[in-house]
Amino acid sequence: MVINQFMLLVLLVTLAYQMLYLLTDAERMRPVMMVHGLSILGFLLALLANYRRHYLSAALLSLGVPMMIQVPGVTYMISADSGMHLFLLSSGVLTFLVFSNQLRWLRYLFLVVSTLLFVLLDSFCTPEIAAVTLPAEQLRVMFLLNLVSFVLLLYALSTLFHGQLILQGGRIERQARDLAHLANTDLLTQLPNRRRIITEAQRSGLFQGVVAIADIDHFKAVNDRYGHACGDAILQKVAQVLQHSIREVDRVGRWGGEEFIFLLSYSSAEEALRVLERVREQVEATEVQFEGHAFRVTISIGMAVMDAERSFDEALREADNALYRGKRQGRNCVVTEAIAY
Numbered sequence: 001m002v003i004n005q006f007m008l009l010v011l012l013v014t015l016a017y018q019m020l021y022l023l024t025d026a027e028r029m030r031p032v033m034m035v036h037g038l039s040i041l042g043f044l045l046a047l048l049a050n051y052r053r054h055y056l057s058a059a060l061l062s063l064g065v066p067m068m069i070q071v072p073g074v075t076y077m078i079s080a081d082s083g084m085h086l087f088l089l090s091s092g093v094l095t096f097l098v099f100s101n102q103l104r105w106l107r108y109l110f111l112v113v114s115t116l117l118f119v120l121l122d123s124f125c126t127p128e129i130a131a132v133t134l135p136a137e138q139l140r141v142m143f144l145l146n147l148v149s150f151v152l153l154l155y156a157l158s159t160l161f162h163g164q165l166i167l168q169g170g171r172i173e174r175q176a177r178d179l180a181h182l183a184n185t186d187l188l189t190q191l192p193n194r195r196r197i198i199t200e201a202q203r204s205g206l207f208q209g210v211v212a213i214a215d216i217d218h219f220k221a222v223n224d225r226y227g228h229a230c231g232d233a234i235l236q237k238v239a240q241v242l243q244h245s246i247r248e249v250d251r252v253g254r255w256g257g258e259e260f261i262f263l264l265s266y267s268s269a270e271e272a273l274r275v276l277e278r279v280r281e282q283v284e285a286t287e288v289q290f291e292g293h294a295f296r297v298t299i300s301i302g303m304a305v306m307d308a309e310r311s312f313d314e315a316l317r318e319a320d321n322a323l324y325r326g327k328r329q330g331r332n333c334v335v336t337e338a339i340a341y
């Protein structure tokens with residue numbers, strides 16, 4: 001893509017010069033026009049190679065033709081006083097555009113060859129031995145034009161690399177965000193997964209709140225009777241209900257299997273119990289549609305307070321014990337260490 005754009009640009013500039021010489025000084029500039037003609041042929045071949053996906057040939061032609069044929073050829077014809085050979089100094093930067101990292105030896109080769117060529121042309125191509133004799137004033141104007149073009153070319157290349165860097169940075173940032181999302185999200189329910197919840201609970205430090213574990217009742221029977229896909233649909237629906245039944249400051253995640261976990265920042269256990277009781281009722285009242293059938297499930301919830309004296313792990317153990325008791329007491333209930341609703 002970049003080779004194509006670069007080639008088209010050089011081709012257009014060369015064609016423009018060719019037209020200018022043809023219309024103004026065709027007789028005198030004939031040797032230069034021959035070099036340009038040869039270069040145009042090379043550029044067309046480079047474009048063709050690129051189109052046919054022969055990328056190495058395209059890369060070699062796209063840098064080889066201007067650096068090894070056009071610039072040295074024209075400099076030799078009209079002398080180094082034209083400043084044409086300055087463009088050879090940009091080859092070091094251009095090689096990064098044309099050759100991939102696997103071909104970096106070609107970058108060094110082009111850099112060395114074009115620098116040597118620059119020194120040779122600058123030392124030996126004087127106006128006295130030039131095949132085309134141009135007035136000193138015209139050579140001076142050409143030198144200035146070539147110098148400005150050379151600086152603009154370097155500026156354009158820096159802008160291009162800078163733009164590519166910004167684009168790449170944005171892409172890496174997006175990929176990192178996507179990866180973090182994938183690593184922290186449960187695929188089926190799209191809730192935060194166990195790892196995310198643990199990280200958040202540990203990050204909260206002396207967090208005053210409630211940990212609760214909710215477990216779908218008799219879920220194995222649903223799976224066995226209606227199939228795993230039906231079980232998945234129920235898990236997704238229950239996850240939605242749980243997510244919508246808590247405040248933004250609270251968290252609910254999938255703990256694993258048919259278990260969900262809550263991190264609630266309520267000031268008292270009674271308040272948290274009221275909220276969890278409402279969650280339980282909402283799940284009970286929700287109808288899950290699957291392949292034309294309607295299903296209802298219930299959940300049992302065990303909860304425990306987490307504070308400065310009771311760590312997340314301890315509170316989690318207690319919530320698990322409470323849940324176990326809730327299951328034994330008949331399910332579809334919210335249980336703490338002391339009270340069952």
Ligand SMILES: Nc1nc2c(ncn2[C@@H]2O[C@H](COP(=O)(O)OP(=O)(O)OP(=O)(O)O)[C@@H](O)[C@H]2O)c(=O)[nH]1
Binds near residue numbers: 217220257331
């Ligand atoms: N469809 C589906 N089923 C799952 C998934 N993860 C776990 N399960 C099933 O959840 C069921 C859990 O069963 P049990 O632990 O025996 O508990 P239960 O049948 O809900 O009974 P109680 O908890 O005592 O009310 C098992 O059949 C698991 O295969 C899942 O991602 N999708």
